[in-house]
Amino acid sequence: MADSPHPHSTEGPAGPVSPIESASPGRHGMTRRRALGAITIVSGAVIAIVVGIQSLRYLISPIFGVPGKKRWQTVGSVAGMKPGEVRKLSFVMDQSAAYMTEKVNRYVWVINDAPEGSSKLDLVVYSPICPHAGCYYNYNEGKNQFHCPCHQSSFAVEGVVIGGPAPRPLDRLPYMVDDQGSLSVEWKVFQAGEPKQILISY
């Protein structure tokens, strides 16, 4: 900093008028202008790219993957189920999503598929969610069929589609029965509308 010839000069709003250095169209002036412009743009771009990439990772982070925890849910008793019998078993399970775990009410359809006259259990457990559009379907006792009220898909008790737009049979859930006749099920939700089972959450 050179010594100023006017150390006590004052400054008004307009300020003193000086020649504008870089407004002169010299070649040197232009390259310097460009270089400074480039520094500005590169600095801004570096910040924007780093924050942009990290933010994008951060924002899409939870949207893939299968939420919830895989575990056995004790559903209820299947003791004394007769061959061909259909039961709706309700239960309460812990549903985990992100940082919260809540108690939710669920139910499954259980069918004893053992041949007539047999005293043993041969169970099939269905997810109650229609594989067409994700509605909850009902059991029609008279017809011995499952029927979805949303788009009229019908399923035989064996799970196969016998009418309507459903693209795949009913979803079976893995299960276990202990010696007391208590049924445990692995709750799974599959993508609706797909011909194949695609697991989307527990």
Add this chain to the structure above:
Amino acid sequence: MKLLEWIDNRTGFATAVKDYLEEDIPGGARWRYVFGSAVLFAFILQAVTGVFLAFYYTPSLATAYESVRYIMEDLNGGKYIRGLHYWGASFMVVLVFVHMAQTFIWGAYRKPREAMWLVGSLLLLFVLGMAFTGYLLPWDNAAYWGTQVGTNIMGTVPFVGDFIMRFLRGGADLGPLTLTRFYSIHVFIIPGALILLILLHLILFRRNGVTTLASDLQKPTQPFWPNQFARDATFSLLLFIVISLLAVVSPAELGEKADPTDVSYLPRPAWYFLFLFELLKFFPGRWEILASVGIPLVAVIVLWSLPFVDRSTLRTLASRRGAIGFSGLVLLAWVGFTYAANLPAGPGVIAAGPVAVDEASAQRGMEMVSSRKVDCLECHTINGAGGSVGPDLSAFGKQNKSVAYLESYIADPAKHRNDIMPAYGGSLKPEETHDLAEYAASLGVVTLAPQVSSPISAASVHASAEFGRELIVDRKVACLRCHVINGQGKAGGIDLSNYGAKERPAQQVVEYLKNPGKFSHPVMPQFQKLPDVELESLAAYLVSLKTAPSKKPNPELGKELLMSKKIPCLSCHTISGNGGQIGGDLSGIGSEGHDRKFFEQYLRNPKAFGNSIMPPFASLPPDTLNAVIDYLMTLGR
């Protein structure tokens, strides 16, 4: 280009931007002008990262802490984004002060820039408001207690203090309403005000321009773009790199979840408010409001009146010696107070190491407490006995609080921001307070001899296994700290549930308890200070401990379970030609030399054995599992 022209024709945006960028800077671009734009950059960074944090954060007592932990631990880039916000906040406060100090030293607040200075002073207050409200949002102990103290200080303001405190807290106490209020203020109200004021600040800046030093007046004018902009951008990039490195190297802190009952937590505000925290210690009692209200109020009044008081027109640094000196003093005081508040020992609160306890004095303190001469146990629990209003003090001595501090705390808890605990200064003699302080410092550190007057050692009690059980279950003797008995207690030492199975004589057990080292067991503490009646009772109880004998193997039941498909082994495995093909053939599994434990662990968690296909059977009742294992172990034999 045509498109740009079209847009500019209709809106004038391009011309306006060009106009703004090509503003002339009298005396040319300078590095020393970067601080204002650096504050703006910090604000934009806070706004952007704040919006991203709001994607996941939820301001409720049940989820605030959990959502911040989720951001930190479960989300890709979450640690970095919160780190930017956390460190960016500190940098913003620092930059605001640097910017303000520079304006002050240069005398840039003077005519014609008074309005800019006033707006800037308002911006300073709002930035501090952001820092204060943001500090609570993670809802950890630091947040809770820092805000507790901060709002209490506001409550000391005469006349309006109580109203301000209640308004901020949404009631008398910190709770769910405080969190949503602070959230709304932090996310909507202050940012809205900041944006408006920043715009106003910039408009005024456009009107008045930079404050050129007299020494620069004769130098050529340069345009803002690109000459000054390149310097601003370079400095912002440098800031960004430093903040990013801090966010990565030293991630934002998240302590334990806020626990309003943990009054032993030492509240501390964010570092930039620490000086105020330290300052308060110099103004005890009713003088406190001088520091909490008086000094900040004076500071604000001085700030606001400054441009109207100082009407000098000198424009050289030499004429600003007083301002430079004053800024230096303020900086020094601020650094000094902050440093003092950060001294590791604390001002006499925490001793440097374990406190040397005067055992005789502590003994007297203990007798006062257990004879209920002092009502400590009405609220506090010590070694299993007492109330649960206050914190459990059983291991209080481990906090290394100095005896002098404890004496002052017991005499007048309100002085230490504890409004719940009653003061004992009036009802106890100083030496009694001292004894209690020594006793508190001894808890969990020194084992004091049991009292003669203890009802436990009264001669009327006879040694019995039942009394021994009570001693252990009521935790009067600390067996369950390390041992497990029938599922109760802490693992560490051996499980004593089946201690009686070895048929040890009770007298030998008594000797063992008195001095385990003699039986080459140096880890276990000695219990020779216990009265004989207690030792004998403990021994009698211990030798009586026997678990029920295990049931007979039941392979038939296991076979039935598998064949009936109640346990679906045969869905995948084959036994004697019967079953599925997915898993291995189990027909000879019993002859492969595995023990029961192996089967149990394998069935409960096949993954642990590298088998990720087989489902775990962890939820089977023990009897069912045992029957299945019994059956499997017979296969091939």
